[in-house]
Amino acid sequence: MKELGTHIMLAHGNGGRFMRELIGELFARHFANPDLDTGVDSAALPPTDSGLFVTTDSFIVDPLEFPGGDIGSLAVHGTVNDLAVSGATPQWLTISFLIEEGFEIDRLERIAASIGRAARECDVHIVAGDTKVLPRGQGGGLYLTASGIGTRTSGVDLSMEKIRPHDVILVNGPVGDHGTAVLLARGAFGLHGNLRSDSASVLPYTNAAQKFAGLRFMRDPTRGGIATVGNEISLRTGLRIVLDETTLPVSDEVRGVCDMLGYDPLYLASEGRVVAVVDPGEAVSLLNAWRALPGGERAAVAGSIEAGRRCVVLRTTLGGERLLDELEDDPLPRIC
């Protein structure tokens, strides 16, 4: 790595020798796969005979590295998960880097290695990228934008329009871990803890769920948390969404931090969770299938769909109901 120097210079983004070396010696080495050619303007994808899905997401998380992941693995998982919950098999990624002048090359390499590792674990190929360098003071270290392309899984057709009253809402594990872990990693409020981000691919869960004919819809509860997923469903379907505090899993540490700081874990981001809406007749079977997966032990019923006035409510452990409105303020900027 010595040839690359120790810190990013403006010249690493100018199209010339330094950029070519950065791409060739750092990115190409960690992203290597049969579909990647860093010398072309656009990548030719191998032919497919199924329909395609496409998604894009930018990542601005601070700090860039946190317990359980970093901005690189987060970008891969976030993009893979957006495809997975849509009923697609993720196949190809593009990644664009906005790097601030002065950024440590060792750190960039750790993050690139993490991207490469996460992509291999998810069996997706990085096929195109871009590198721009921002003058010192005009960027927060590193921002990533990933786009993903997936092939449609045969026979799977999911949408909010399929959701009916009495459908059951499942979640594959405790919610709010990512948002809370990133908050703790900032050392804000003098708090520290052992909590790790849940950042992970949800492919094992979406693959298992797609085998159920009664699966209506899936979504990953990232920005805005599971309460925001509830609001999106409610707005689109006009139905009443009931989340159930007695069954919806939240880890003790997340609950402790949230109680202390006044956050609601239902609005905090998870990055390895999936919410599924399923026909009530298949809910138990799907829940058991999820619980049988490694790491799926805490999958649970999150709530249900009800007929009646459009809204999202939390049925509390005390038997009351609390309205879960759409998020207005941003309690935690730069969380994903």
Next chain:
Amino acid sequence: MKELGTHIMLAHGNGGRFMRELIGELFARHFANPDLDTGVDSAALPPTDSGLFVTTDSFIVDPLEFPGGDIGSLAVHGTVNDLAVSGATPQWLTISFLIEEGFEIDRLERIAASIGRAARECDVHIVAGDTKVLPRGQGGGLYLTASGIGTRTSGVDLSMEKIRPHDVILVNGPVGDHGTAVLLARGAFGLHGNLRSDSASVLPYTNAAQKFAGLRFMRDPTRGGIATVGNEISLRTGLRIVLDETTLPVSDEVRGVCDMLGYDPLYLASEGRVVAVVDPGEAVSLLNAWRALPGGERAAVAGSIEAGRRCVVLRTTLGGERLLDELEDDPLPRIC
């Protein structure tokens, strides 16, 4: 627009109500097309029976609006052009916004309108997007990342590997206008001028060129300019690239600014230019086809490929030769 307020707040990026309204009332209105559904995690693309190409690019240009374009039209043209020069027909775009807190919503709307207009002109559909808001001071106003997907044009197969000695290098107009126009728009060095960016789709030119069986390769001379395209070809093919100062078009205003400030126009970005390498037997016909296009009057021979030691040289008007090395320094950051 009143409902959206006047300036971007952190809450416009939190997944909640403000973000939904921003997407629904501003982006969706300007980007509307039959393939766009802002309520899904990933967009289903209509089926195609040809191979696909994919590309990605981030845009960090300063100022965001300049004579001849803005960051929005630039993002569309840059992405469309990367597909066009690869022998693809651009079909779908994704656009991700990194917006700094406090950004004017009127300005965001002008840029969104420009994106929508450019996309319609290029006949591409925006199918997915993302919005993140950076806390004040952590972003330079607005950064965009666009990814593009195109379908392979039947019978067209371009690559640097096809380039042979004696092939002719053509360019569809004067080079360096974009870089120089952005520099002037900054008001740097107290300079002002009437120069407009050449930012445009090169599709009319790539479509015309693809009809020639002797077309080997095309590239758009953006970051690093036409000298960098020469170096990329030379590095990959091991051939000697000769650019010809007597025929390679540079506008008087670009030359004047460059002479004054010590820049070389051959290293400055164009954003509506395409460089084609073509069999010498078809060079004149292709040049005439380009010159017959609206705006193509100044298309010209830029140089030729020669056998011999790998390098890029400029044959000067005085009959001498000047080495055009790979770019090292970045003379003009945030140009595209």
